[in-house]
Amino acid sequence: MRIGIVGLPNVGKSTVFNALTSGSAPxxxxxxxxxxxxxxIVEVPDKKLDELASFSRTKEKKYTTVEFVDIAGLIKGASKGEGLGNKFLSNIRNVDVILHVVRCFLDSQVSHSFEEIDPIRDTDIINTELLLSDMELINNALAKIKKTDSKxxxxxxxxxxxxxxxxLIRNTPLTAEEKTALKGFQLLTLKPCVYLANIKEDDEKSASFAEKLHSKAKEDNCASVALSAKLNEEVAHLSDENEKEEYRKEFKIEDGLKKLIEICYNSxxxxxxxxxxxxxASSWAIMKGTTAIESAGKIHSDIEKGFIKVEVISLPELLKFASYEEAKNKGRVKIEGKEYIVNDAEVLYFKFH
Ligand SMILES: Nc1nc2c(ncn2[C@@H]2O[C@H](COP(=O)(O)OP(=O)(O)OP(=O)(O)O)[C@@H](O)[C@H]2O)c(=O)[nH]1
Ligand SMILES: [Mg+2]
Structure with missing residues (x-):
């Protein structure tokens, strides 16, 4: 899963990036x-994978990962190249999810593009730029289509x-045919999006801004989350897990990465x-509705190309047995073909040429 971070300049995008990746972006x-x-790139913590690894006594564990991309702030006119916006936007064309950071904290020490904090205005400015950028893509494609009656x-x-x-195309009901036609365009306003209210903890004013952003997210068909980027960044830089937990408890800080990943999975x-x-033992992220052969391709193109069949058992079912072999001997492992739709928490074993 790839997540691209957007927002106005100086709203805390790089601070969010550091908080989520324990990074040190300036x-x-x-x-x-x-x-x-x-x-x-960060690993997605997963207790189920831990269970599977100890069940199967594998030496190694490979957690599925999330890649975060933090780009420059966008301003009005970004899609037309203001502030190099067009170049910035091309860096997030291929992400799966857009994380839109909105300033909801008051701090006279930190300058803002405008005088007042206004989450609705700020989100609309960014959305307009994403929209204009999509429009340019569509218009360029239209100019290349010669046949007047083509679908x-x-x-x-x-x-x-x-x-x-x-x-925003995210709000447009699309037919299956339209979805297919639009697939290659990577429209930014069609991608799933999370509004992140960068708040000051325990601050009424900040909470009311976040509440406004939350309602706006519903209108725009986006998910939303409120967290303090700065405090999360401080926690991220502690090295010890227990120390992190204590710090979070003491200052009532929610685990930003965990919360965000939950949102992406659930929404x-x-x-x-x-x-x-x-x-x-490995975990792999896919979208609901992905077939067995597409899932094989996530692991390696050779497995996809040479796909013969796949053995399937749900993880909770597997854990009832002493070993994979036993589950198989008792007939609890199903054999499925290419078009099988993979379910959450299934353990797959691909057979391929
Ligand atoms: N008080 C407070 N300051 C914050 C918070 N998040 C970020 N800042 C400060 O805001 C300033 C800008 O933060 P950055 O993370 O660099 O913002 P950015 O959106 O990446 O900025 P550009 O890359 O310039 O567009 C820095 O001085 C941060 O320390 C926060 O939650 N609270
Ligand atoms: Mg930055």
Whole structure:
């Protein structure tokens, strides 16, 4: 899963990035502190994988990962190249989820693009830039289609009109055919999105801004989460897990990474499957509705190409037995083909040429 972080300059994007990745991207109190994107990969903690690894006595564990991309702040006109916006946006074209950071903390020491804090205005500015950037893509594609009556042209024209009216494509009901036609475009306003209210803990004013953003998220068909980037960053830099836990308890800080990953899984239909192979237990993230052969491709293109069949058992079922062999001998492992739709928490064993 790849997550791209967007927002106005100086709202705390790099601080969020560091908080989520225990990273050390430069953060400072001036707009456009970030120019080149910061990229970091973190493991998704997973108790089920721990259980599977101890059950199967594998030497190694490989947790599925999330990649975070932190780009420069976007401003009005970004899609037209202001502040190098176009270049910044191309760095997040291929992410799975957009994390939109919105400033909800008051701090006279930290400058803001505008005088007042206003989460609704700020989100709308960024959304407009994403929308304009999508519009440019669609218009460029339309200019290349010569056949006047082609189905693709009709679809793109419809989408172009929606964007023109300021509609985020995430809010547009799409047919299966339209979804397929749009797949290659990586439209930013179609991607699942989380609004992150960067708040000051225990602060009424900040909480009321976050509440406004929360309602706005519902309108825009986005998920939302409120957390203090700064406090989460402080916790992230403690080295010891127990120390982190204590610090969180003392200052009533929620675990930002855990919360965000939960949101992405619960709101956007990500599920996890597991494999045991070559002395290694692994977890893999896929979207609900993914077939066995597509899941094979997540592991290696050779397994996808040479796919013969897959053995399937749910993890809770498997754990009732002493070993995988025993579950198999008792007939609890099913054999499925390419088109099988994988369910959450299934253990898969692929057979391939
Ligand atoms: N008080 C307070 N300050 C914060 C918080 N989050 C970030 N800041 C400060 O805000 C300033 C900007 O933070 P950055 O993380 O660099 O912001 P950015 O959005 O990445 O900025 P650009 O890369 O310049 O667009 C820094 O001085 C941070 O310390 C917060 O939750 N509370
Ligand atoms: Mg930054």
């Amino acid at each position: 953060c400072s109190n001036y707009p456009f502190c970030t120019i080149e994107p910061n990229v970091a 693709d042209k009709q679809i793109l024209e419809k989408i172009g009109q929606k964007l023109n009216k300021g509609e 956007f239909g990500f599920i996890t499957f597991y494999t045991i192979a070559n002395e290694k």
